[in-house]
Amino acid sequence: MVVAKAFIFEKQFNGFPQETDLKLVEEELPDIKDGEFLAEAVYLSVDPYMRAYAPRLPLGDTFVGGQIAKIIESKNPKYPVGKYVEARFGWRTHTISDGKRISEWSSPMILPDFGDLPISLGLGVLGMPGITAYFGVTDILLPEIGQTVIVTGAAGAVGSHVGQIAKLKGCKVIGVVGSDEKGKWLVDELGFDHFINYKTDDISKVLQEIAPQGIDRYFDNVGGEISSTIINNHMKNFGRIAVCGCISGYNEKSLPTATPVQGGLVTRQLRMQGLHCSRWEDRWMESILQNRKWVEDGRIKYRETITEGFENMFNAFTDMLRGGNFGKALVKV
CATH class of the missing domain: 3.90.180.10 (Medium-chain alcohol dehydrogenases, catalytic domain)
Structure with missing residues (x-):
């Protein structure tokens, strides 16, 4: 028994x-x-x-x-x-x-x-987070060489992987995190170009300094006012946004509020799409094999x-x- x-x-x-x-x-x-x-x-x-x-x-x-x-x-x-x-x-x-x-x-x-x-x-990296990151970047964000990509929740399982794939695609990558320790890990070990500590930094001010031309691609794990700020004030025209989660509101007792993003979407003609890895269930092995190769080659690191x-x-x-x-x-x- x-x-x-x-x-x-x-x-x-x-x-x-x-x-x-x-x-x-x-x-x-x-x-x-x-x-x-x-x-x-x-x-x-x-x-x-x-x-x-x-x-x-x-x-x-x-x-x-x-x-x-x-x-x-x-x-x-x-x-x-x-x-x-x-x-x-x-x-x-x-x-x-x-x-x-x-x-x-x-x-x-x-x-x-x-x-x-x-x-x-x-x-x-060889399971759901890796699958989500892989298809979120390759099928939704579709980044191009030289573009600027920002990732929120960037030190988590999905976000840290997304940023590294974007670097492999030849992009400049910015990670938004909750501590300098996490940010330094992203930059020093994972190859991100910049980090923003949302608890201590003025996000808009920092983005104006490190991405004055704006953001081409945004991978959103947190939602809330951080996302409203990025979408309304810092996206380039025709940019793409992949929405993976809304961590900022998960523990709220009532429906969380944030500045509406419809104005930014319309004005900049942005494409915003949610994603769930189940959509690519018939292609999971494709991502697992590619992620495994990247890990074995040392091109994707994990913690x-x-x-x-x-x-x-x-x-x-x-x-x-x-x-x-x-x-x-x-x-x-």
């Missing part, structure tokens, strides 16, 4: 998540049936989207999230024992699955060969912020929401 640990969504978040909103429980799992497999979590992801999705989640369910899990028992030939899967099993240590799609999420995916790279990258222990999921989650992570935030079971 296998006993699984899981975090159950007990109470809807009211502003910033509280530890009492989730409950850690133990569950005795039944024997697997024909067509099923049993997977044991190795790494679990914590991501901003989890806070954004919370209002849609039923109370009493396992809290949402992706993980890398090892198949330890199987009666499904498509999922053999010993293989690792990336799956949306949520915050739980053990899961019985039949391999079918979970809600709008994809089916459990057996990890491709990462060579000498760690399997944890299946939740980072992981790893918290030890399944019991510390909530702490890792809230630390990430406060901006405590560099790159991908993970929990190692």
Whole structure:
């Protein structure tokens, strides 16, 4: 008999998540049936989207999230024992699955060969964040050599990857972050050209100094007044904007407000498009293989912020929401 640990969504978040909103429980799992497999979590992801999705989640369910899990028992030939899967099993240590799609999420995916790279990258540069960054840049932003690209949430898993791809495309890249330490990491290690600390810098003033001709491409992870400022005051005519998230408003108790952007969109004839990696599900392997090559060649660098222990999921989650992570935030079971 296998006993699984899981975090159950007990109470809807009211502003910033509280530890009492989730409950850690133990569950005795039944024997697997024909067509099923049993997977044991190795790494679990914590991501901003989890806070954004919370209002849609039923109370009493396992809290949402992706993980890398090892198949330890199987009666499904498509999922053999010993293989690792990336799956949306949520915050739980053990899961019985039949391999079918979970809600709008994809089916459990057996990890491709990462060579000498760690399997944890299946939740980072070789997983959803890397896929999002790759297609967000190559299919939506479509940057050209010599253009100026700005990325908000630039020290996170997606933003740090976006900026590096834009550099590979021959662009000048500016990252917006919440600390000088993060900004120096972007510039000194990842090759960004400039950073702006939104907590201490006047964004408009700095942009006028480092990008006086304006911004060609904007990858938006945060929304809010920062985005309004960039879109209304600093985009060039016919610029492109990829909207990946709105972190600035996820923990607000009421609908957040910001200066409207429609004026900037119309005046500068901008193209603004939201993105979700599920759109490119049939092309995921394209991005995984390209990102792997870039990582192996040293052209894309990554950083992981790893918290030890399944019991510390909530702490890792809230630390990430406060901006405590560099790159991908993970929990190692």
